[in-house]
Amino acid sequence: MDSLIYKSVEKETSNCNLEIQGQIPEWLSGDLIRNGPAKFEVGAYKLNHWFDGYSMIHKFSIQNGKVSYKSKFLQSKDYIRSTSANYIKNRSWGTVADPCASIFNKFFSAFSKPEASNASVSILKNGNRIAAVSDFSSMVEFDFNTLETKGDIKFSDQFGNDYMFSAAHSCYDPETKEIYNCLGKPGPKGNFSFVKISESTFERKPFGSLSAPKHTYFHSYALTKNYFIFLEQPLELNIWQLMFSRFLNRPYEACYHWKPENGTKFHLVNRITGEVKTFKSSAFFFFHTVNAFEEGDEVLIDLCLYKDPSVIKDLYLDKLKQNGLKKGKHEFTLQSYNKFTNRNSRSYSALRRLSGSAFLQHEKVMQIL
Numbered sequence: 509m510d511s512l513i514y515k516s517v518e519k520e521t522s523n524c525n526l527e528i529q530g531q532i533p534e535w536l537s538g539d540l541i542r543n544g545p546a547k548f549e550v551g552a553y554k555l556n557h558w559f560d561g562y563s564m565i566h567k568f569s570i571q572n573g574k575v576s577y578k579s580k581f582l583q584s585k586d587y588i589r590s591t592s593a594n595y596i597k598n599r600s601w602g603t604v605a606d607p608c609a610s611i612f613n614k615f616f617s618a619f620s621k622p623e624a625s626n627a628s629v630s631i632l633k634n635g636n637r638i639a640a641v642s643d644f645s646s647m648v649e650f651d652f653n654t655l656e657t658k659g660d661i662k663f664s665d666q667f668g669n670d671y672m673f674s675a676a677h678s679c680y681d682p683e684t685k686e687i688y689n690c691l692g693k694p695g696p697k698g699n700f701s702f703v704k705i706s707e708s709t710f711e712r713k714p715f716g717s718l719s720a721p722k723h724t725y726f727h728s729y730a731l732t733k734n735y736f737i738f739l740e741q742p743l744e745l746n747i748w749q750l751m752f753s754r755f756l757n758r759p760y761e762a763c764y765h766w767k768p769e770n771g772t773k774f775h776l777v778n779r780i781t782g783e784v785k786t787f788k789s790s791a792f793f794f795f796h797t798v799n800a801f802e803e804g805d806e807v808l809i810d811l812c813l814y815k816d817p818s819v820i821k822d823l824y825l826d827k828l829k830q831n832g833l834k835k836g837k838h839e840f841t842l843q844s845y846n847k848f849t850n851r852n853s854r855s856y857s858a859l860r861r862l863s864g865s866a867f868l869q870h871e872k873v874m875q876i877l
């Protein structure tokens with residue numbers, strides 16, 4: 509079963525009816541679109557990390573108790589360039605490619621996002637448009653019905669096309685129809701711009717910003733009625749290593765380092781004013797938020813936590829093939845941080861494991877800004 513995770517899919521699928529076990533409720537109908545890595549080799553060359561696999565878009569159409577399925581490889585520039593050359597042309601999260609690039613190109617490409625993003629992580633539906641996305645800020649649009657790739661979304665807003673990072677998972681408010689994300693630009697410090705993405709146009713409008721001691725890894729956020737919640741976890745980008753990463757044959761992933769002594773910070777960004785309130789806890793790593801909401805003047809957030817980011821290293825394909833997905837090794841804990849207060853007084857939070865009724869531990873989460 510493990511091997512299916514890193515086994516390349518050889519071909520696309522046109523509409524086919526899927527075998528169903530059990531019964532699908534009659535009232536359930538609609539389309540489920542998924543994105544994910546599906547091809548891990550180009551010619552004789554292999555991608556290194558599970559996150560690097562070339563994107564395949566999957567569509568499950570559910571109607572009248574039946575499910576039809578189709579899939580297509582995303583024809584991103586990365587995919588086209590590499591498969592045409594039969595060679596891995598672009599470096600990605602865990603793969604360094606094109607060792608023949610000139611020194612000039614190696615240096616000046618260090619700070620840029622992959623020239624042709626593979627966008628293999630998630631999707632962003634925005635009004636009547638839909639795009640494949642990753643933690644690099646490129647977005648590749650495709651047709652909702654046919655899954656045919658339309659091409660990279662060109663940003664003509666004030667941020668342009670040069671911002672390197674934005675999380676694969678945006679936040680969406682179905683009441684205001686606003687999409688929230690963050691743009692990150694690597695530098696000696698962390699520079700994060702919080703943006704709302706306009707419906708259908710993808711124009712990104714800033715509503716707040718944050719300067720942090722370092723650029724840190726981010727993959728998802730949370731949203732409440734009044735706050736966009738940005739978590740600054742201590743997986744720090746070493747800017748000097750990034751600068752020389754191509755000379756040293758170091759992939760992006762290897763430029764990040766775990767600094768648990770710095771703790772994890774919760775930044776509550778006011779959705780209207782952009783004002784930031786910051787709370788700090790002991791260090792944890794996370795990919796995904798689950799939910800966030802407000803009760804009175806308290807803000808609650810549910811997260812899937814890991815004690816450290818070693819899960820990333822274990823998703824290198826050689827390790828994955830060697831060790832498989834060992835049950836329990838990287839189990840996350842669903843936990844809830846609660847009682848961030850809007851009041852000015854300093855506050856603390858109880859860290860609660862949702863799977864049990866009892867509080868397993870208590871921890872102070874101090875407001876620091």
Ligand SMILES: [Fe+2]
Nearest residue numbers: 676677795796
């Ligand atoms: Fe994710």
